[in-house]
Structure formats: C-alpha cells, structure tokens
Amino acid sequence: MRVITLAGSPRYPSRSAALLSLCQQALEQRGAEVIPWNLHNFHPEDLLYARFDSPALLALKEDLAVADGLIIATPVYKASFSGALKTLLDLLPERALEHKVVLPLATGGTIAHMLAVDYALKPVLNALKAQEVLHGVFAEDPQITNYDRQPELSPVLAARIAESVDTFWHALARRRQPLAAVV
Numbered sequence: 788m789r790v791i792t793l794a795g796s797p798r799y800p801s802r803s804a805a806l807l808s809l810c811q812q813a814l815e816q817r818g819a820e821v822i823p824w825n826l827h828n829f830h831p832e833d834l835l836y837a838r839f840d841s842p843a844l845l846a847l848k849e850d851l852a853v854a855d856g857l858i859i860a861t862p863v864y865k866a867s868f869s870g871a872l873k874t875l876l877d878l879l880p881e882r883a884l885e886h887k888v889v890l891p892l893a894t895g896g897t898i899a900h901m902l903a904v905d906y907a908l909k910p911v912l913n914a915l916k917a918q919e920v921l922h923g924v925f926a927e928d929p930q931i932t933n934y935d936r937q938p939e940l941s942p943v944l945a946a947r948i949a950e951s952v953d954t955f956w957h958a959l960a961r962r963r964q965p966l967a968a969v970v
C-alpha cells in the first residue's frame with residue numbers, strides 16, 4: 788500500500804503534522820509505504836500565484852497518481868481548514884483523489900469547531916472525487932503535547948487515532964481499483 792500524508796498547517800512543527808507522523812509510524816509498522824508532504828515543500832509564491840507547472844506541484848501530483856490513500860491534516864483557522872492548504876488543493880486536478888481513500892484530521896483550540904472537517908474540508912475532498920472519505924478525527928490542542936519533539940497524545944486521542952488508522956487500513960484493502968490496475 789502506498790499512502791500520502793499531507794500536512795496543511797502553515798506552521799512547522801505543528802500539532803496537526805505531529806498527528807500525521809504518528810499515523811505514518813503506525814502504517815509503516817503494517818508494511819505501508821508512506822510519503823510525507825507538507826506545505827513547506829512548496830514555494831509560497833507558487834501557491835499564491837497558482838503556478839500549475841511548479842516542480843513541487845508536479846511531483847505531488849505524480850505521487851498522488853500512484854497512491855492508494857491520503858491522510859490530510861489541518862489546523863482549524865477561523866472555523867474552517869487552513870487557507871494555505873486551500874491554495875494547494877485548488878491547484879490539484881479535478882480527479883486528483885479518484886480511487887483513493889482519504890482520512891481527514893484536524894486540530895483546533897475549541898471543540899466548538901470540531902465540525903469544520905465535515906462542513907469545510909470534506910466537500911473539497913469530494914470535489915476532488917475521493918472514492919471514500921472516512922470519519923475524521925478532531926483533536927483539541929491540550930490533547931497533543933511535546934509536538935515539536937516527541938509528540939504525546941492524551942489516551943483518548945491516541946485511541947481514536949489508532950482506531951482511525953485501523954479503519955483506514957481496512958478501507959485501503961477493499962478500495963475499488965482503477966480499471967487499468969485490475970486488468
């Protein structure tokens with residue numbers, strides 16, 4: 788299995804990126820190949836000026852084309868996902884997530900915005916034709932400590948992440964393959 792992780796925080800290190808690192812470890816223990824991407828792989832001007840031919844964007848599109856799944860993480864900014872992440876998603880082809888299973892993760896300061904993934908991010912993932920978008924995980928800031936070194940999760944969050952990785956893994960196994968890959 789080949790999985791892309793995409794960290795959507797303008798900051799690094801970051802809490803949402805820390806969640807992705809933990810997911811990566813869990814998937815690699817199962818034998819998956821995980822290719823980590825984050826916004827810092829892109830020149831800000833390429834995103835702001837919508838340079839569809841920038842080398843980093845072309846490389847991400849190539850990685851996505853051969854991936855089985857995507858785990859995408861974002862901080863909640865102003866009750867939505869980060870605007871910086873949107874500048875990148877805007878540049879992906881219309882069917883960039885076709886045939887892929889997607890697990891969305893979000894971190895935020897208040898549970899009042901825990902539905903941001905559902906009402907803001909999921910519609911965009913669906914617009915990119917994701918085959919299956921799984922239930923997301925929302926983490927409140929105090930549930931993630933030490934995220935700039937060795938991230939530690941509260942027991943409740945750790946259990947939710949473990950369960951979500953497990954669900955993601957099973958969804959990858961049953962996903963509908965592109966026709967070209969079957970014949």
Ligand SMILES: Cc1cc2nc3c(=O)[nH]c(=O)nc-3n(C[C@H](O)[C@H](O)[C@H](O)COP(=O)(O)O)c2cc1C
Nearest residue numbers: 796801802803862863864865866894895896897900
């Ligand atoms: C500009 C900005 C806007 C934010 N807006 C919200 C918000 O509307 N709702 C919320 O729950 N948290 C909000 N937060 C808090 C972040 O979502 C939270 O600290 C998050 O965990 C940061 O993730 P990161 O470390 O991956 O960047 C905001 C933070 C910043 C810097």
